[in-house]
Amino acid sequence: QVRLVESGGGSVQAGDSLRLSCAASGRIASHYVMGWFRQAPGKDREFVAAVRLSTGGTDYANSVKGRFTISRDNANFAMSLQMNNLQPADTADYYCAAGNRALSPDSVDYEYWGQGTQVTVSS
Numbered sequence: 001q002v003r004l005v006e007s008g009g010g011s012v013q014a015g016d017s018l019r020l021s022c023a024a025s026g027r028i029a030s031h032y033v034m035g036w037f038r039q040a041p042g043k044d045r046e047f048v049a050a051v052r053l054s055t056g057g058t059d060y061a062n063s064v065k066g067r068f069t070i071s072r073d074n075a076n077f078a079m080s081l082q083m084n085n086l087q088p089a090d091t092a093d094y095y096c097a098a099g100n101r102a103l104s105p106d107s108v109d110y111e112y113w114g115q116g117t118q119v120t121v122s123s
Contacts, residue, residue, distance in 0.1 A: 007020070022080070034094045047061050048068065056072060059103050092118075
C-alpha cells in the first residue's frame with residue numbers, strides 16, 4: 001500500500017510563493033508518475049502538474065505554466081511543487097497523487113491520493 005502525505009500549504013497574499021511537498025511511503029517504484037491536483041470550493045478537481053520519477057518528464061496545466069515548477073526527489077520517493085506569483089484563482093485544496101500509468105492530466109490514471117493541503121491566496 002502506498003501512503004502519500006502533503007505538507008506546505010498556507011495562506012498568502014497575491015504575488016507570494018509557496019512550496020508544497022509530498023512524501024511517499026510504501027510500494028512505489030521509480031517508474032511511477034506523481035502529480036498534483038487541486039479542488040476549489042464548488043469546483044471539480046483539476047490537474048496542476050505531474051512528473052515521472054524515472055525520467056523527470058513533466059506536464060503542467062496551462063493555468064500554472066511559467067509560475068509553478070514540479071520536481072522529484074527519487075532518493076526519498078518525494079516531490080515538490082514550487083508555486084510562484086500565486087493568485088486568488090490558485091486558492092484550493094491541493095492533492096498529491098501517484099500512479100503506475102502515463103504522465104497524465106486525468107485523475108483516473110492515479111491510484112493513490114493524499115489527504116490534501118489547503119492553499120489560500122488573498123488579493
